[in-house]
Amino acid sequence: MEELVGLREGSSGKPVTLQELWGPCPRIRRGIRAVTPVSCPGGLEWLKERLFRAREDWYFLVALGVLMALISYAMNFAIGRVVRAHKWLYREVGDGHLLRYLSWTVYPVALLSFSSGFSQSITPFSGGSGLPELKTMLSGVVLENYLDIKNFGAKVVGLSCTLATGSTIFLGKVGPFVHLSVMISAYLGRVRAKAVGDTESKAKEVEMLSAAAAVGVATVFAAPFSGVLFSIEVMSSHFSVWNYWRGFFAATCGAFMFRLLAVFNSEQETITSIYKTRFRVDVPFDLPEIFFFVALGFICGILSCVYLFCQRNFLRFIKTNRYTSKLLATSKPSYAALVALVLASVTYPPGVGRFMASRLSMAEHLHSLFDNNSWALMTRNASPPWPAEPDPQNLWFEWYHPQFTIFGTLAFFLIMKFWMLILATTIPMPAGYFMPIFIIGAAIGRLLGEALSVAFPEGIVAGGEVYPIMPGGYALAGAAAFSGAVTHTISTALLAFELTGQIVHALPVLMAVLAANVISQNLQPSFYDGTIMAKKLPYLPWIRGRQIGSYPVTVEHFMNSNLTTLAKDMPLEEVVKVVTSTDVSQYPLVETRESQTLVGIVERTHLVQALQTQPASWAPGQERFLQDILAGGCPTQPVTLQLSPETSLYQAHRLFELLTLQALFVTSRGRAVGSVSWVELKKAISTLINPPAPK
């Protein structure tokens, strides 16, 4: 093992300690070490060495968490001010309907057109949630400039404007925030790499990406557990426990900082959950109710499929329709303004908005839907008033209408928000789609819960006491199940508990989420996968379960055997011909044209460069070969991993998925015989899943 030790010497020949090589700010640290008295190096150094043995970048994760929490909180703060100004304007503008209508609609129209125009003018990457693109990146694809820090400003400003429109436009924060977090992490990584001279490896990038995604979710909801799990479920198909711990650490820092700021700003007495509930602990639900919870899960699953189907097709319609596509191509702000006008008009409180609680913000929607009293029972004998302003103590008054009753408003809310959300998702601007889905799910659950509380007014009899049915529990299960079904995740159940601070409904909510996922995962691609397909981003289809592992399909059957190799004994003219006639990024380098023994990989760019720097004047008689160029300094890469023709499809798929590979060469007895990339894998898998119709 002498070689291993020898390798640790710096390139200058002088032995360098690892600490010096890999720690940040080596000069300052060396200075500090020089100042440290000689007497106490033992104990402290030992402890430091043990604690930071892995020399991991914990400080980096802390910085990321704290930074994102600050940004999240600052954004919320600014948005809160804008919303308050809007409310003030709407209140002070008087009783004239025209003025009130204008004051209600002008705000969102202006904000949305600005959001869309501003963000799109800076970068087209800032639109949408960003999660689909991140998912693609985590599987190993490089999307150029997608994590560029210049997108950051566009996304922050655009997202703030979008969120400032409140429940009128009804969009969320999670997706773009995850994107922001990943951007910051990539930026910090680059800064550090420059300072330390550390070159970022690919594995490192992926690690950072996954930790940053967890931070993104955690700093929005102050929910570290579900932040980590949700980001894992949405983004990856495999993950390491090590990354999961890093994610927890960063997410906890972020969530703590986020809630700490709320306490410092006197919004909260202490650190608590965002949407605290007060469900009964003793008998939160009766055993037969489990049946309704599971039924709610199935309902949510079916509705999620309807939603995903409509959403995808409406998006396609907007893109292909003559008028809308033209409008979107020429003037995105006008399209945004138009949509905002429609949405704001519908939610105008003295108008249709009266029937869909449109005076409540999105947070108030959730707060009220998770209420543990049954509104239907409370309004049977007494009609609550419709106050001039939403009453913070009795937010649910907004959901009541004397003629419509609770059921009417909830159903109307669902129907309207359903198409309004689909319409809102077509606007090209930074916006998240998780929160609206979560609220719609809560409304579905609430509707069922209220119906049950009316159907069984006698409630639950247990231990001699009578407890009424709590529709809030159904709202919780509905929110988790619907959002879980749309995103194909289970951790939304955990999110529901972390948001509310209670976990008394653990089993029913989890069962509802599982039921919803059974339906939606089998019938529709998830919201993010659907977007990946719609945006034509590269992706590797998932082999569900393992039945494909049972097929005797091997690499031989589907590899691209039409391989262009470069042999070392190839004359330069031929090399030039090959390079100009093909368009791949790297070529397999073989020993001789005859043997075809794979010895390395040549990057196309390097080769072109080397060819261009060749002296133009070589004697025509003196033929030159590729190996001369290689000897002249054109770098080649070693082949670190190679497939055999006998490798099975299942193995190859696992390999690509686990190691986030893009392409591999296939060798048989050392000869390069083919290559496998995502394209071939995809084709092979789709042929297995949907075999061509037999004739």
Place this chain on the structure above:
Amino acid sequence: MEELVGLREGSSGKPVTLQELWGPCPRIRRGIRAVTPVSCPGGLEWLKERLFRAREDWYFLVALGVLMALISYAMNFAIGRVVRAHKWLYREVGDGHLLRYLSWTVYPVALLSFSSGFSQSITPFSGGSGLPELKTMLSGVVLENYLDIKNFGAKVVGLSCTLATGSTIFLGKVGPFVHLSVMISAYLGRVRAKAVGDTESKAKEVEMLSAAAAVGVATVFAAPFSGVLFSIEVMSSHFSVWNYWRGFFAATCGAFMFRLLAVFNSEQETITSIYKTRFRVDVPFDLPEIFFFVALGFICGILSCVYLFCQRNFLRFIKTNRYTSKLLATSKPSYAALVALVLASVTYPPGVGRFMASRLSMAEHLHSLFDNNSWALMTRNASPPWPAEPDPQNLWFEWYHPQFTIFGTLAFFLIMKFWMLILATTIPMPAGYFMPIFIIGAAIGRLLGEALSVAFPEGIVAGGEVYPIMPGGYALAGAAAFSGAVTHTISTALLAFELTGQIVHALPVLMAVLAANVISQNLQPSFYDGTIMAKKLPYLPWIRGRQIGSYPVTVEHFMNSNLTTLAKDMPLEEVVKVVTSTDVSQYPLVETRESQTLVGIVERTHLVQALQTQPASWAPGQERFLQDILAGGCPTQPVTLQLSPETSLYQAHRLFELLTLQALFVTSRGRAVGSVSWVELKKAISTLINPPAPK
């Protein structure tokens, strides 16, 4: 892609549909299909096809969950009866100290010696928790007979006896239960494989193993979330989201069934958490308390290191000491009886047990420690009585002693249980070590919480109201942090919430667990890793973080280049010589002795068989070669994956870890040049982590 379609034909040449091939009970199903009326095949079949598209074994997971829940509940029920009988005996035996002492001690002594003797006589595998062995199996090692169903009875009976000793011996259920669950799953898998003719693939086994582990934890604690996460953290270093979903599904079924049985048996009004708490929701803790929570985490981390260190060394001492090792080798039951006598004598309630709440069961310990009132404040002015029987409404009276006070008993409990637990873990019998760790952690937290409530009697002032400090919250954090530190997991935090049904302490508990893990992960191997090392089970060291990825160490530097290859043109005598002189399980097969081109792998057993069946009478002049044997029917395997000498250590490690490999051959330009197995990887990693001292 014509080949792919062609491959789907059965070996008989007749095309077989996939449904027929891979569904269970093909004959019955074909019968049913024949009966189905022709009119309605469309819709239903389509739905079935969509829902069961992956043809996954959901029914298998349901069966596993339900079965394990039944076993878990039945076990609890039986144990409950035995414990009640013991209590009755102890109560009815009168006031004579000798009789009382005998009735207190005879029970555990008899139970433990039976448990140890019975289980060890059937199989030596039934001892301990079983988690370390399962961890090894999940990483790809095959432990013969470890999952044999004949171990099942030994483990169930032994574990029941161990648990029936209650808090006297102070051992838990989780580890062995996970082992039981995995055994059942392996058995069900074999039964199914026999019924269907499906051959179990390795990937399938690993999938089942991880789902079963989750079920094991979930059916003990009725906690599906933490069941899945805990089993993942303890068992694997990588996992797929697909397995995680399957785990959730099975764990939910198990947990639901487990709680359902409790409701049916009228133990519970409805499905709720096992150790319900009633913490304040509004102001559960004040912001500055976060500091104490983190400090508690560090304390738990340090104590966990002390515990792990003592435990490992005491185990070694017991094994090497002349007297104990002799006793353990000759008569395990006597050793168990001896230890049980010591432990039972110490906990005798009228004796020393009075100062350590020994009349409470383990569940009652937890219930009382999570109490949200401050005992120290409540006993300042009034002394609670010491009732003849523990009062179910005021379990905490047991923790109070007029002279010792609360602090004395808690500290005494900790000190005594610390060495008692270490002593109990040396008994060779089925027992879990998680629950005692969890309770000790809760006591540590409670001690700090009580101290704080005395130190700050004015409590928390918020919104004009005064709230006292809740020591129960510290107990929760302590339990999660200490158990997390000992097992190197974070999901114990989630377990604490699922057990109590409240998640108001989310951030402080998580921070305590993280702090504890920072200490323990850096200073000591986890309880399970330590056992793996002590039992000398094979394991692959974990590359912590990624700094090793930065070293330019490649396979070339550490591979075993002393490779024995078999060439096709080798004379048989030489082959025999090679086979008799080496002892590896498989040989690389190369084309010719000169070229050394790797073409396949020959299993040693196959080769030996083929050599033995060779006709003895060959003419001496007519030399025979290996290729003749191969042509004669000795099977060879294709090489599906091969390393290059240029593959980095980091890549090779990832590959081994992700694909659960045991060994790979290294080829350079097609030539077999070496092999890499766990042994080489382990050596290379340990050289990097602890470089040899420079001279």
